[in-house]
Amino acid sequence: MTNHDEAAAVLPLTLAWVSRHLEVGERIVRIEVLHGGITAEMRRLTIATRDGSTRDLVLRSFVDLYYLGHAEDWLHREAAALSLLTGTGVPAPGLVAVDPTAAYCEYPSLLMTHLAGRTVLDDEGVETRVPLLARQLVAIHALRPAERPKEYVTLTTADTVVIPRGADAAAWEAAIDVIRRPAPPYEGRFLHRDFQPGNVLFDVPPSRAAGAQIAGVVDWAATSWGPADLDVAHCSTNLALLHGPAWGLRFAEAYEEAGGVLAAAASERLYWQVRDALACSEEVQVVAQPWREAGRTELTTRAVEKRLDAYVTALMDWTR
Structure with missing residues (x-):
């Protein structure tokens, strides 16, 4: 496994938790920090699949003390929303797993599918x-x-x-x-x-x-x-x-x-x-x-x- 940079590293308990929610034969081959979030750390995980291709997941973890008190509520809300949105036509990530109380991870975390596309903040368009x-x-x-x-x-x-x-x-x-x-x-x-x-x-x-x-x-x-x-x-x-x-x-x-x-x-x-x-x-x-x-x-x-x-x-x- 390679990291885009040292800051991208996922802590051991969280890494083990993520691995338990992968398909048999899959493994994490790349971790990249996603910038732009305010309340939580976001990482894109590239997963090597059994057929030789890759897919991406996104890991959200609440690590800042200022936001930790809200993490359980926020992650319950997000998990419920992602479950609700499946099949509605509203393009949202799919829920993979959630650990709102950090029972398995170092910090409260949510794992979801990665969506293509990018934020656009320019005046043009x-x-x-x-x-x-x-x-x-x-x-x-x-x-x-x-x-x-x-x-x-x-x-x-x-x-x-x-x-x-x-x-x-x-x-x-x-x-x-x-x-x-x-x-x-x-x-x-x-x-x-x-x-x-x-x-x-x-x-x-x-x-x-x-x-x-x-x-x-x-x-x-x-x-x-x-x-x-x-x-x-x-x-x-x-x-x-x-x-x-x-x-x-x-x-x-x-x-x-x-x-x-x-x-x-x-x-x-x-x-x-x-x-x-x-x-x-x-x-x-x-x-x-x-x-x-x-x-x-x-x-x-x-x-x-x-x-x-x-x-x-x-x-x-x-x-x-």
Whole structure:
């Protein structure tokens, strides 16, 4: 077995656990770190099969002390979601095995199939990808699981919002006032809860950004039951920070054009859009770092803060 680098090495108990879930005669021949994740370590395992070919699996392990307290819940959610998604037409990894309490591995872990495709975070081709993202999210929200996942959770409060330096203070205070109100009533839907370009894999033909197609949706650890508006708002915020505020505002329109249904009242839609944007204010640095590692080096923490300010201001102007 060869490693792409030393950091790719899998710890002995986890390696033995993975090996027990391979087919007879299979073995791991390559391990590679997958970058871009925030909460967990991700590795691609290349498996040599009995017929001389190879296949890939993905190993997710929660090792950071900050996230270990959530690992059991998140891995149970992801395992349930991957099982649910099998055969639905939503392109997601297949579940191979899960060890949510680290009963066999050094750390809580999940083993799943590997999907082809790659994340695409560049500005080029965004006008093609936004409708694809919208259609995919509508398909996710159409799922009706026999057993609902847990109700959605939002942690941001009016007191925890971090107003960026130099921001439009009036717009931010008005936005904060929005989330002081009780959450609007809603019709529940199956939510991905972190649906955004970093968790969507695309098949992009060479030199044809306009020919992109979605190859997979990953990171189902936060699946929840709640308003469709919340998933739409989260993707909108990410698009606004990646590509500019106009694309954040555009996504809700694209979702409806794809057949999705949002809250009827503009004030209710605003509540969810603002809530997600303000939640991002608390973790701009964490959000921006994987984007820079993926090549968007111009998206410094300060640059993303400015885009967030512009987006929040646009949301509040949009309602006036």
